[in-house]
Amino acid sequence: MLEPLVFYTLAAFIIGFGVLVVTTRNTVHCVLFLVANFLCVAMVYVLLAAEFLAIIQILVYAGGIVVLYLFVVMLVNLQRPPDAVPTRGRQSRAGFALAAVMLAEISAILVFSAARPAPAAASALPATSGVGNTEVVGMLLYSDYLVPFEVASMLLLVAMVGAIILARKEA
Amino acid sequence: MTSTYLLPLLKIVVILNAVLVSVTFMTLLERKVIAWVQVRLGPMRVGPYGTLQPIADAIKLLLKEDITPVRADKWVFTIAPIVSMVPALIAFAVIPFDREASIFGYRVPLFVADINVGLLYLVSITSIGVYGIILAGYASNSKFPLLAGLRASAQLISYEIAVTMMLVSMVVMSGTLSMVGIVDAQYNAHVWYAFVQPVAFVILFIGGLAETNRAPFDLPEAEQELTGGFHTEYSGMRFALFFLAEYANMIVVSAVATTLFLGGWLRPFPNVAWLGVLDFVPGWIWFLLKTFVFVYVFLWIRATLPRYRYDQLMRLGWKVLIPLGIANLIVTATLKVLL
Amino acid sequence: MSLFDTTELTLNMGPQHPSTHGVLRVVLRLDGERVVGCDVVIGYLHRGIEKLCEHRDWQQIVLLTDRMDYVAAASNNLGYVETVEKLMSLEVPRRAQYIRVILAELQRVASHCLWLGTHAMDIGAMTVFLYAFRERELVLDLFEEYCGARLTYNAMRIGGLPLDIPSGWDRKVRAFCDVLEQKIPEYEELLTHNRIWRDRTTGIGVISGADALAIGLTGPALRGSGVAHDIRKDEPYAAYAEFDFDVPIGTAGDTYDRYLVRLEEFYQSVRIIRQALDGLPEGPIVGKVPRLIKPPAGETYHAIEAPKGELGYFIVSDGKSNSPYRFRVRPPSFCNLQALPRLVQGHLVSDVVALIGSLDIVLGEVDR
Numbered sequence: 001m002l003e004p005l006v007f008y009t010l011a012a013f014i015i016g017f018g019v020l021v022v023t024t025r026n027t028v029h030c031v032l033f034l035v036a037n038f039l040c041v042a043m044v045y046v047l048l049a050a051e052f053l054a055i056i057q058i059l060v061y062a063g064g065i066v067v068l069y070l071f072v073v074m075l076v077n078l079q080r081p082p083d084a085v086p087t088r089g090r091q092s093r094a095g096f097a098l099a100a101v102m103l104a105e106i107s108a109i110l111v112f113s114a115a116r117p118a119p120a121a122a123s124a125l126p127a128t129s130g131v132g133n134t135e136v137v138g139m140l141l142y143s144d145y146l147v148p149f150e151v152a153s154m155l156l157l158v159a160m161v162g163a164i165i166l167a168r169k170e171a
Numbered sequence: 172m173t174s175t176y177l178l179p180l181l182k183i184v185v186i187l188n189a190v191l192v193s194v195t196f197m198t199l200l201e202r203k204v205i206a207w208v209q210v211r212l213g214p215m216r217v218g219p220y221g222t223l224q225p226i227a228d229a230i231k232l233l234l235k236e237d238i239t240p241v242r243a244d245k246w247v248f249t250i251a252p253i254v255s256m257v258p259a260l261i262a263f264a265v266i267p268f269d270r271e272a273s274i275f276g277y278r279v280p281l282f283v284a285d286i287n288v289g290l291l292y293l294v295s296i297t298s299i300g301v302y303g304i305i306l307a308g309y310a311s312n313s314k315f316p317l318l319a320g321l322r323a324s325a326q327l328i329s330y331e332i333a334v335t336m337m338l339v340s341m342v343v344m345s346g347t348l349s350m351v352g353i354v355d356a357q358y359n360a361h362v363w364y365a366f367v368q369p370v371a372f373v374i375l376f377i378g379g380l381a382e383t384n385r386a387p388f389d390l391p392e393a394e395q396e397l398t399g400g401f402h403t404e405y406s407g408m409r410f411a412l413f414f415l416a417e418y419a420n421m422i423v424v425s426a427v428a429t430t431l432f433l434g435g436w437l438r439p440f441p442n443v444a445w446l447g448v449l450d451f452v453p454g455w456i457w458f459l460l461k462t463f464v465f466v467y468v469f470l471w472i473r474a475t476l477p478r479y480r481y482d483q484l485m486r487l488g489w490k491v492l493i494p495l496g497i498a499n500l501i502v503t504a505t506l507k508v509l510l
Numbered sequence: 511m512s513l514f515d516t517t518e519l520t521l522n523m524g525p526q527h528p529s530t531h532g533v534l535r536v537v538l539r540l541d542g543e544r545v546v547g548c549d550v551v552i553g554y555l556h557r558g559i560e561k562l563c564e565h566r567d568w569q570q571i572v573l574l575t576d577r578m579d580y581v582a583a584a585s586n587n588l589g590y591v592e593t594v595e596k597l598m599s600l601e602v603p604r605r606a607q608y609i610r611v612i613l614a615e616l617q618r619v620a621s622h623c624l625w626l627g628t629h630a631m632d633i634g635a636m637t638v639f640l641y642a643f644r645e646r647e648l649v650l651d652l653f654e655e656y657c658g659a660r661l662t663y664n665a666m667r668i669g670g671l672p673l674d675i676p677s678g679w680d681r682k683v684r685a686f687c688d689v690l691e692q693k694i695p696e697y698e699e700l701l702t703h704n705r706i707w708r709d710r711t712t713g714i715g716v717i718s719g720a721d722a723l724a725i726g727l728t729g730p731a732l733r734g735s736g737v738a739h740d741i742r743k744d745e746p747y748a749a750y751a752e753f754d755f756d757v758p759i760g761t762a763g764d765t766y767d768r769y770l771v772r773l774e775e776f777y778q779s780v781r782i783i784r785q786a787l788d789g790l791p792e793g794p795i796v797g798k799v800p801r802l803i804k805p806p807a808g809e810t811y812h813a814i815e816a817p818k819g820e821l822g823y824f825i826v827s828d829g830k831s832n833s834p835y836r837f838r839v840r841p842p843s844f845c846n847l848q849a850l851p852r853l854v855q856g857h858l859v860s861d862v863v864a865l866i867g868s869l870d871i872v873l874g875e876v877d878r
Contacts, residue, residue, distance in 0.1 A: 028247065028309060035302070055291040063298025067305065067328065071321060074309050134288055134348060209640035386634060387706055390860070477706045478634025480860045481543070 007047055013040045027073045031066060038062040052134040182283045186263050194418040195225040201418075201470050208474040235407035240312055243404065248310035252405070252412035255303025258296045259419035265289040266426045267351045269436040269454035281455055282351065289350040290342060293427060294335050297382060301327045303416065304391070304401050311404035320401035322481060323391030327382055329488040334378035336496035337371045340503045341431045344368060354435035365432040370499045372432045374492055376465075379424035381488065383417055386473040390481050425465035426458075433461045518546065521859065525554045531628060531866060532873030536850070543858045548851040552844075555877035563837035568594060568668060568803040571837070576662035578841065579875040582621035584613045584653070585816040587666035592747055593812040593823040594668050597805040605793040606670040607749035612683065612786045613656075613665060614748065614814075615779040619690065620649040621817035621870075622772050629769070629867035630701060633710050638700055645693055648686050655679060668803055670796030680787050687780045694776050702773070711766040715853035715865045718763055725852065726845040729819025730771045731869055735763035741815040748814075753785045765868040772870070804832065811840075818842040818870050839878060843871035 017037040024030045038061045045054035141149050199214065199222065206213030214221035239248055267282040286292060301324045308320015342348055344364060345356035357364055365372045381388040391401060402413050429435060436454030479487065519542075524535040533554035539547035559578060563571045575586040588610055595602060602610075627642035650660040655676055657665045665672065701707045717727070722735040732739055740757040742750040758774035760767030807829030813822035819842025826836040846869045853865050 026244075028244065032247070032306075051286065051288050052291070055288050055295045058295040059291070059298055063295060063301065064328075067298075067301055067324065070302075070305055070309075071324075074305070074317065074321065134291075205636070209637050210644055211640060389634075474637050475700065476635065477630065477701075477704065477710060479706055480710060480858060482858065483709050 003047065007044065010040050010044050010047070013037075014044070028070070031069050031073055034069070035062050035066050038066065050133050052137050178279070179283055182279075182281075183264070186283060187260060190260060190263055190419060190422065191415070193422065194415045195229060197418045197421070197466065198228065198414070199225050200466075201473075204467065204470045205474045208471070229411070232408050232411040237407045237409070238404075240404050243312045244310045247306050248404075249409075251303050251306035251310055252409045252416070253303075254306060255300065255416040256412045256419070258300040258303075259416045259423060262293055262296045262419075262423045263426075265292050265350050266423070267354065267430065267435060268458050270351065270354075272453060272455060285349055285351045287352075288348045290338050290348045290353070290431075293423070294331075294338060297334075298328075298331060300416075300420065303413070307405065307413070308401040311401075316401050316403045319391050319403075323384060323401055326384075326388065326391065326481075326484060326488070329485055330378045330381035330388075330492070333374055333488060333492040333496045334382060336493070336500055337375040337378065338431070340368060340371045340496075340500050343500070343503050343507055350430050350435075353431055354437065357434045358437055363432065363434040363437070368432070368499070368503070370495060371503075372428070374496055374499070375428055375432070376468075378488075378492065379428065380469070380472065381484070383420040383424055383469075385417075385421065385469055387476040387479050388484055389473075390478060390484065421466060421469055422462065425462045425469070428465055429458060429461040523862070525551075531871060532876075534866070534871070534873055534876070536862065536866070538854075538859065538862065540859065545854045545857055545859065545862060548854050548862070550847060550850055552847070552873070552876050555873045557878065559878040560837050560839060564833050564835070567832040568805070568834070571834070572666060572668075573662070573664050576664060577874060578839065578878055579621075579816065579818065579821070579843070579872050580661060581624050581872050581874075582617040582817045583661065583663045584617045584665045585621075585814065585821065587663065588614050588748070589812070589814040589816065589821045589823050591666040591668050592814065593810060593825050594803070594805060596812050597808060597810045597825060597827060598668075598803070600669050600799060601797050602670055603794045603797050604749065604791045606795045606797070608786045608790050609671055609675060609795070610666065610748045611750060611753070612783055613653075615783045615786075616649050616652060616683070618779045618817040619776060620646050622776055623649070625772060625817075625867070625870045626697060629864070629870075632863045632867045633707065635700060635704075635707070638697055641693065641696060641700075645690060648689065652679070652682060652686060655682070667796060667799075669799035670794070674795050680790065683783060684787060687783055690776065690780055694773065698773065702770070708766060710860075710864060711769060711868075712762070712764055714765045714857060714861050715868060716762065716764045717849060717853060721852075722763065722849070725849050727819070727849055728845065729815070729817070729842050729870075730768055730775065731819065731846050731849070733758065734760035734768035734771045736761055741813055741820055745813075747812075749786070750782075752789070753782050755782050755785075765864055768868050802832075804829070809836075813840065816842055818872070818875070819846055839875075841875035841878065843869075843873075843875040847871050847876055 014037055017033045017040065020033040021030050021037065024033065038057060042054040042057040042062070045051070045057060202224070203213040203221070212221075214224040217223045217227045239245060264283040265286060267280075267285065269281040271278050272281050273279075304320050304327070305324045306320075308316045308318070308323070311317070341353060341364060344367065345353045347353060347356065353364075360367075380386075384391055402410055405413065436458045438450065438452065438454070438457050519540040521538045521540055522535065523538065525533040527534075535551040535554065537549040537551065538545050557577075559574050563574055566574065572587050572590060575590045576583040578586050594600075623642040623646040627639035627646075630636075630638035630642075653663055653665070654660050656679060657663050657673060717725075717735055719732075719735040719737040722732050723737060723739075727735070728739070736759060738757060738759050741747070742755075743757055755778045758771045758778065760771050805825075805827040807827055809824065809826040811822055811824045813820045815821075820840065821842055822840035824836075824838040824840065825834050828835040850865065850869065853869075854862050857865070
């Protein structure tokens with residue numbers, strides 16, 4: 001009884017904060033609503049018994065990436081250009097069209113996946129063996145998904161080196 | 172029913188109260204300890220030997236005028252101290268003071284929650300705590316607090332990496348992320364991890380100093396440098412919240428260091444039977460004693476060492492602690508696999 | 511890569527600032543955190559001492575000189591009375607010379623204690639401040655016993671001293687010397703080999719010996735850059751020629767070397783005081799001085815080695831009036847402060863504070 005209640009409350013918050021992110025004028029407030037959004041998503045992960053994912057969501061997303069957003073926003077000091085006029089024309093129509101396409105796609109996926117049950121393969125591991133979410137993620141990541149993991153770390157390394165080179169002062 | 176809702180609630184109330192009171196009196200402890208190091212007496216007037224000084228300070232701060240700068244972002248200005256304080260407090264949810272204690276005949280575990288990702292939870296809470304400083308610097312709408320806030324948060328983020336790597340080393344050593352599990356692992360290994368992992372111990376402590384903005388890494392708050400840093404525009408109770416958050420963070424770091432390296436609630440030499448005579452001292456007393464030792468070392472270091480300049484601080488974090496941390500992690504993991 | 515438009519930030523430090531040691535205003539132009547320009551604004555403590563002296567008679571001026579370098583007042587007094595004695599060609603008895611040396615060296619110790627405490631506190635080592643002031647208190651107690659005052663002594667007279675030393679005072683001075691020699695290793699333990707202290711002070715504010723001479727630095731700031739210039743050795747005054755002491759010289763010309771020079775000067779001052787006490791002659795403490803002091807017409811310049819550098823007095827007397835015609839002071843802090851814009855170039859804001867402390871200035875002297 002409690003779980004659906006918590007879930008729907010969190011879902012409402014997630015959607016609410018998401019809407020606030022795209023509609024707020026003040027950029028710093030936008031970013032802060034994004035943080036709140038991520039924290040609610042982390043709580044949903046906890047509800048799904050994926051505690052490792054929840055903590056990593058907070059640690060990496062809310063605690064790392066959004067901090068970076070905040071740094072940039074504060075230092076760059078974004079302002080609306082004085083001659084900006086709200087365009088209620090082409091952009092809104094394109095936006096609605098895109099949203100409609102996304103909605104159709106998601107409904108199609110949901111309908112098709114409800115009709116066809118998902119393969120039971122990978123999900124057999126976790127629930128029964130009493131091992132926590134962390135261990136399962138670890139085992140999967142380093143056995144079945146090793147190549148994507150290594151590719152991702154290589155990508156991060158390249159990004160880091162690139163950032164350092166860009167930021168280095170010319171001697 | 173009681174055990175799922177009432178008991179944790181009670182424990183939360185007790186722990187929060189205990190933390191807030193001890194944080195208030197830690198201000199007095201700091202002033203006294205630093206005074207004694209400096210051949211002075213510290214506060215002596217309020218109460219016997221100045222022991223009621225924190226109460227006077229609290230009353231003063233509550234009665235102060237609450238000033239908000241004119242063009243400051245009001246909402247952000249208000250929530251910044253809260254965002255600083257809350258992570259410091261909720262970190263206590265996973266800190267185990269003892270495995271079990273008898274309170275009025277009931278066997279009560281002395282921690283609010285033993286989640287199986289306890290250590291990871293602490294790390295994520297620390298990274299949320301960075302927001303308080305950034306928002307405080309931004310919301311004051313003045314260039315010095317903004318720069319100071321950004322500098323402080325960059326410092327925190329850099330040292331978080333070193334600290335997290337040390338925590339990971341301890342996870343490798345003990346095989347579990349749960350705080351209670353780590354203490355159990357030390358009991359089973361017959362040794363406190365401080366003796367097995369001295370490098371991790373030292374790096375964790377230094378990283379903890381930097382994470383809590385304490386000397387010698389307290390440049391963001393140094394009055395001599397940037398006139399008050401990120402909390403220049405704060406007065407009254409909001410200012411107090413920042414300071415209480417800093418002291419609460421100090422206690423959290425000390426408690427984590429105690430749990431990970433000094434065996435938590437275990438008495439010295441827990442497996443040596445003939446020292447069982449020490450068992451009349453309950454585990455949580457050992458825990459508090461060890462935490463107190465760390466807190467004292469925090470204060471001692473503040474009284475003694477000069478302050479690092481910002482670029483030297485960052486250089487220490489990135490070029491010294493992180494490579495050492497990585498090396499420690501690799502060596503730990505290798506030895507763990509081989510042995 | 512100049513894609514980003516960066517502007518210079520102007521940062522104003524002072525006149526009310528915890529670490530500018532008085533009412534000094536430093537306007538810094540920063541590029542990020544590096545200092546690209548520095549303007550020093552002084553004058554907040556100007557009291558017109560030089561002009562006032564033109565309307566005080568020669569003995570009253572001693573009181574005014576106390577208030578210039580208020581940290582080391584007796585040195586100011588000494589410089590002034592020696593200048594007037596030079597103008598009048600007065601002979602000062604040997605006992606008075608010895609006691610003057612003792613007082614001047616005690617002042618050096620007291621001034622360096624204050625310097626050490628404030629310099630360390632600026633860099634973050636708060637405890638050294640308390641320890642250094644503990645020793646300074648002992649010196650102030652000695653002075654209080656001698657002349658009744660702790661800060662502004664009025665401790666010299668033209669031709670000698672106002673008072674002879676009280677009985678037992680020399681034993682107390684000896685005891686103080688012993689205490690000081692035990693305490694200085696405490697400061698060294700806390701600072702000299704401390705990794706953080708060395709990181710904060712080595713390589714900061716480097717100035718070569720030639721540049722230092724060209725810009726007019728004197729005192730420990732000059733000696734830290736390797737120039738062996740100490741007026742007590744080069745042009746001895748009072749009884750310094752009779753004592754055996756060394757003058758510490760630095761090599762690198764950075765803040766750390768200036769720190770080491772002043773620390774060693776503690777030991778040398780103790781050495782001089784002990785020699786003076788051992789050889790203290792009997793005799794009068796005031797020479798043959800006319801009742802009304804009226805130097806003959808003429809001008810002279812005389813300098814002493816004050817704790818902060820070369821303290822010089824240029825006095826013009828017209829031979830007729832009771833006051834000097836022109837009274838000009840060459841304060842060491844004023845001339846040393848000129849080097850500040852040059853020293854802070856390219857350093858960070860945190861270093862500015864360290865450098866102001868390293869130059870050891872006192873605003874009473876800078877502004878007069």
